[in-house]
Amino acid sequence: MGIAIVLIVIVAASLLFHFVSPWWLTPIASNWGQMDDMLTLTLVITGGFFVVLNLFLVYTLLRYRHRDGHRAAYQPDNRKLERRLIVATTFGIVALLAPGLFVYAEYVRPPSDAMVIEVLGQQWQWRYRFPGENGKLGFVDPRFVTGANPFGLDPADAAGEDDILVTPSEVHLPLGRSVKVLLRSHDVLHDFYVPPFRARMNIVPGMVTSFWFTPTKTGRYEVLCAQLCGVGHYNMRGYVVVEEPAAFESWLKAQPTFAASMRPAPASSAGGAETLVARGQALAQSRGCVACHSVDGSAGVGPTWKGLFGKTETLADGSTARVDEAFLKGEIREPQTRLVKGFPPVMPKLDLSDEDVAALVDYIRSKAQ
Ligand code: CUA
Numbered sequence: 001m002g003i004a005i006v007l008i009v010i011v012a013a014s015l016l017f018h019f020v021s022p023w024w025l026t027p028i029a030s031n032w033g034q035m036d037d038m039l040t041l042t043l044v045i046t047g048g049f050f051v052v053l054n055l056f057l058v059y060t061l062l063r064y065r066h067r068d069g070h071r072a073a074y075q076p077d078n079r080k081l082e083r084r085l086i087v088a089t090t091f092g093i094v095a096l097l098a099p100g101l102f103v104y105a106e107y108v109r110p111p112s113d114a115m116v117i118e119v120l121g122q123q124w125q126w127r128y129r130f131p132g133e134n135g136k137l138g139f140v141d142p143r144f145v146t147g148a149n150p151f152g153l154d155p156a157d158a159a160g161e162d163d164i165l166v167t168p169s170e171v172h173l174p175l176g177r178s179v180k181v182l183l184r185s186h187d188v189l190h191d192f193y194v195p196p197f198r199a200r201m202n203i204v205p206g207m208v209t210s211f212w213f214t215p216t217k218t219g220r221y222e223v224l225c226a227q228l229c230g231v232g233h234y235n236m237r238g239y240v241v242v243e244e245p246a247a248f249e250s251w252l253k254a255q256p257t258f259a260a261s262m263r264p265a266p267a268s269s270a271g272g273a274e275t276l277v278a279r280g281q282a283l284a285q286s287r288g289c290v291a292c293h294s295v296d297g298s299a300g301v302g303p304t305w306k307g308l309f310g311k312t313e314t315l316a317d318g319s320t321a322r323v324d325e326a327f328l329k330g331e332i333r334e335p336q337t338r339l340v341k342g343f344p345p346v347m348p349k350l351d352l353s354d355e356d357v358a359a360l361v362d363y364i365r366s367k368a369q
Helices: 002-020 033-063 079-107 245-253 257-262 272-286 325-333 353-364
Strands: 115-122 127-132 164-166 170-174 181-185 191-196 199-203 209-213 219-223 238-243 313-315 318-324
Touching: 002 033, 033 079, 033 209, 079 325, 115 170, 115 191, 181 191, 199 209, 238 245, 272 318, 272 353, 325 353
Parallel strands: 115 181, 170 238
Antiparallel strands: 115 127, 127 164, 181 209, 191 199, 191 219, 219 238, 313 318
């Protein structure tokens, strides 16, 4: 009797939670209303089974409870009952899976006039590439990847010269235009996910995956990584800004092309210290340092940069070291050689120029107080 009451309470509480809980989907901002329909269908089927099975259990607990003089009957099989159960579960599973397959088939078949954008995932940051004026993405290959050329564009391919590269973690898209998204990974499995678009896709190393969507509402939406990809996974975030086509065009024009990004940066002249710090800050963003190192003193995967410069750190082997320029340069160049006590040995070795390292060190120094 006790168990029967508990089951009824669980069913009632679940239904109540479903109907009154404030945790529900964010308003949709793309054409994929069908994703919500699929979710509703799944919820109705699994929820219906949940309620029916639990109430059936309550019924049997009461109907067949122990009574004096009652003996259980032995019934090794019941073909009629089995046939009914097989039909019911088959119907339920087909209803769960089949409609989703139709939606998925549409999800990976973009309209022919869709604009193309590439998403590049890397522990733990996002980068984006748009085709330039020629409307074509240039050839890429892992052997061309360097610190200055994170996309691995082939310098010899003329089609790639006008490709537009977006390395800060915010990308813009025009309202109402279909977008075909191509996805690549530099290292491990990631998953590009923008909840209000109801759109996501795994990014598999060595493959180019794709899907499409049409943004239907202007706004600034958070991008999440939806595959556990290492200690910085939770912080692999970014933003998609959906705006009117004219605003998008002027934003796109302001982004550097591949050819421009490969030109050596102009030597910093007047106000050099200031620009070096600014460059270090931009690098910390674009190279993903900020995924693990905070600048406000909050805890992260790696030591916070606030007050780091000039501090004496205890190393994993028990020795101590003062955090100065040489120490920081060594840590950035060879992250695994000297480990700071209390932090996992997960810092990746980045391909950075000497000027980049100097800029990062200056930026960290600027956070000393
Ligand atoms: Cu990338 Cu999780």
